[in-house]
Amino acid sequence: YNGDIMALRCPIVSVLGHVDHGKTSLLDRIRTTRVTTREAGGITQHIGASEIPIGTIKKVSKDLLNIFKADLSIPGILVIDTPGHEAFTSLRKRGGALADIAILVVDINEGFKPQTIEAINILKQCKTPFVVAANKLDKISGWNSINGPFITNFNEQKQHPNALTEFEIKLYENVIAPLNELGFEADVFSRVKDTTKTINVIPVSAMTGEGIPDLLIIIAGLAQKFLEQKLGLNVEGYAKGTVLEIKEEKGLGKTIDAIIYDGIAKAGDYIVIGNPDGVITSKVKALLKPKALDEMMDPRDKFKPSKQIVAATGVKISAPDLDMVIAGSPLRIVSKSEIESAKEEIVQEI
Ligand code: GTP
Ligand code: NA
Ligand code: MG
16 A cells, blocks of 8 residues: 555456466466476366565566666566366456456467467457467577576577577567467567557566566556556455355365455455355355465465455455355455345346
């Protein structure tokens, strides 16, 4: 809270793209944990959410803060990973719909694939702005990839003219031209003059860490800009969210993993959830939070009860009578006196 009329909430950033183009690895690089190695067959099967505090972003991107003159007042970003496998369209749609801004991950060597195009169509439908992370830059032959900013390393490649040529060709043929064909102007972020007209392409390598500072600073800056334009989102009213998953937890029974995109929830509040058979109401037993920078869906997480949570955030909700709840449903967390108006609101969303 900076004392302004409206404190900016944490923007929701969804990561979308074709299977194996490196979404989880990229997020993993940012989080510095090792989620990719824990996934069955290396395929993401559910949506996870990670909170990246603004302090982490500023630390990682410290060399670029002056260049981009980024005055960041958001508290951080909430990043939602989605699976690229073709079977998981509904999860991608949920991720796309929740997002304030998205990162479309494209393997710069492979280019556009069916789920890349599907992801763009979801983002178009939801009117979600996005940037493109052109990943696996390290696989460009002769490219000397480093753990650091792309813009400085790019200049170093002048000693490797063949690598530079291959980079420009792959960037154009595999990323920019396909975007142009779909009606988008796009260019490498350092050449973009008007970010409202041109899609920022950020070349990255999840393997070496190249371009991660650039990606973080661009996404935080753009997310903040778009949030400032969005009206009606605040961190003062009751909590609004979406059910991601219903999970059985040892000692807790059925719990809900949710993303709260607006407002505040307090322990002891009531939860109101949309359902095709009517609205479900229950009393919150606990609002549970994983530690920052942890993978929310990891079963090894130690959940900590919170007195209060503020959007945007991922939260595990423990409450009785959740048997009929289904993933994707809208939810509210409200005080007793607000239950009836929340029910009326929820009915509009089912
Ligand atoms: P799904 O969740 O299944 O859609 O895949 P994903 O997009 O999350 O890709 P994931 O992070 O699982 O990476 C797929 C494979 O690509 C793994 O073997 C990674 O090690 C590899 N990979 C990811 N990023 C890079 C990169 O920047 N460079 C190289 N060389 N390999 C990468
Ligand atoms: Na994968
Ligand atoms: Mg993945």
